[in-house]
Amino acid sequence: MSDSDGQGNAVIRAENLSLTFETNDGPVHALQDIDLTIGKGEFVSFIGPSGCGKTTFLRVMADLEKPTAGTICVNGVTPEEARKSRAYGYVFQAAGLYPWRTIDGNVRLPLEIMGYDKADQAARVKRVLELVDLAGFEKKYPWQLSGGMQQRASIARALAFDADLLLMDEPFGALDEIVRDHLNEQLLKLWAKTNKTICFVTHSIPEAAYLSTKIVVMSPRPGRITDVIDSPLPAERPLDIRDSKEFLEVAHRVREGLRAGHAYDD
């Protein structure tokens, strides 16, 4: 974490963060003693088995869950203030486009809510749809688009307003491998172009290794961080980098981290 310790540019700073859900079967420790700092412009993947708290952590950043102990800052303020100042865009697992709005209308939705004026709305929609390669689909309804295109539209929607932070919760989880590869490549280009900080939750080791500058490996019961890997891969990443020695080493270390976490169970 040495490269992101500068006080000024930490986008996410979590200290001793814990979250316990009270359920009928007793407390569930979704997150325990999480310490993590994410610097500006990083692409951070969270990987781990189901129940390791990776999605919960993302939801805490987004102020959709409240931590029960510890502190977390987003852009230097509390997650609630960050949410109120619309500091992040959140991409969910499902595209969640409104069937009664066209693609244009869907991307426009957050802009309407945030009160951008009409001309600005149109310019922004045009720009982000070009960014995700969906120019020309403005008038289409979501059901007229493939699953991959719908998810791209939902990414465009999260990019449409001025948030430097992009939180993505398994955005490509429901898509097939071929589409997923393509979208991963596009996402990297988009990240390079927009200079955003991205937190990306995934199940897939190759996906995490291919995309990230930093990989956070998590394990369940209680949800905690077992390893943080700074990727040695260069910024420029063609798809075939996945056959390189460095890539395989990163993937191997992630796998080791996941295995170490699982040993806890047995």
Added chain:
Amino acid sequence: MNWFRDKVLPVLTVVLAIIALWYAGAIALNAPWAYDKATRTGENLTITTLIADTWTQDKPKLPTPDQVVREIWKTTGAMVLRGRTWSKRSLIYHAWVTLSATVLGFALGGVFGILLAVGIVHNRAMDMSVMPWVIASQTIPILAIAPMVIVVLNAIGISGLLPKAIISMYLSFFPVVVGMVKGLRSPDRMQIDQMRTWFASRWQMFWKLRLPASMPYLFTSLKVAMAASLVGTIVGELPTGAVAGLGARLLAGSYYGQTIQIWGALIMAAVLAAILVGLIGVLQRVTLKRMGMLR
């Protein structure tokens, strides 16, 4: 030709089967009266004279389709031709009286139902306190409520259209409340979380997410509400002293044993219901098509 074979022929077959059953039923139900008459006059009934008699009685237990059709024509088309469309004997006049109370009651019930649903979805106290009353209101037989509404409103000087519309509203708001509550709650957790990430206000959440998402539910419940409105109005017309309306026609018919008149009014009510529900269906298609929710 295929269109005829696949669409028209099956429907036609069912309709013909119903008509055949109807005529057969008329023979069975009206035969005792025919035998009675025959014994009194000392006549001898053959099969053909028996059937002819059962299909042409003045006050049959079950009138035949052609008797009903002739009765309807006599009280609608024929009256129009004679320029007496709005006479008290005209079924068009009575249908109009019922229609106006139905439409008013439906409108009141629709608005009331939607407002209640909005309140229930947005206010936990209302959710806990109002819903049980809404359900309880529908367990009371409308036949018990209707005369009270008429009498109470009459006592404070309100009579005519409004009391009937209120009874009609009493039946029609229920499906709208139930349907709209379900519709307004149909957005899932993720869609609501998404709105929260944009820091949307409750008003924006309602206007941009909940309301549009509830539209398919609204139209479905409006169809049920429309049919309930008509029933409510007809029931409301029964205790008004049989002045006007299809309900009054039904009551008068049963006083004087005019079964043909009863059936005429019944068929008229059914046609009215079909037209009204059909209109909502058209409105549903047009609205959902414009919203892009019909493929």
